[in-house]
Amino acid sequence: MSEDGVGDDVDDGESAASRIANTGHDEWLDALAASEGYAMACPNGHASLPPRRVCPECGSSELSEEPLPSTGTLRTFTVVHVGSPAFAADVPYVTAIAEFGPLRLTGLLRDVEPIDEEIPIGLSVEATVETRENGSRTVAFHPVDVP
Numbered sequence: 001m002s003e004d005g006v007g008d009d010v011d012d013g014e015s016a017a018s019r020i021a022n023t024g025h026d027e028w029l030d031a032l033a034a035s036e037g038y039a040m041a042c043p044n045g046h047a048s049l050p051p052r053r054v055c056p057e058c059g060s061s062e063l064s065e066e067p068l069p070s071t072g073t074l075r076t077f078t079v080v081h082v083g084s085p086a087f088a089a090d091v092p093y094v095t096a097i098a099e100f101g102p103l104r105l106t107g108l109l110r111d112v113e114p115i116d117e118e119i120p121i122g123l124s125v126e127a128t129v130e131t132r133e134n135g136s137r138t139v140a141f142h143p144v145d146v147p
């Protein structure tokens, strides 16, 4: 065996990977904004958001990008009446968790009355990206009618 190839230097690979990891979330938001959202899926059926190099559930490093379903299902939500200073102008607002296939996303739920009784669990939503006044971006959900 003549394995004198030392091309896969682990240290260089690590630093390159962490640079990618640091920009991963912005790129993911770009993709979501373009209706091309995806999840990092492992062979065991777990899904997570970038930046990831290993599955947070089982540690698998065999992650692949899987397209998100176009609609998700509202699983839980919280009507927020007292915001942090950054959100103070927005209250009341709704934070929610929706499932897009195996992926659970957290975001703001828009286009609903911010009243507990008015928001049905199981609501179909689509995910978009909202840009806040300070320039930061966040996931936002909007109800959709499913035919």
Ligand SMILES: [Zn+2]
Pocket (backbone or CB within 6 Å): 042, 043, 044, 045, 046, 055, 056, 057, 058, 059, 060
């Ligand atoms: Zn996994």
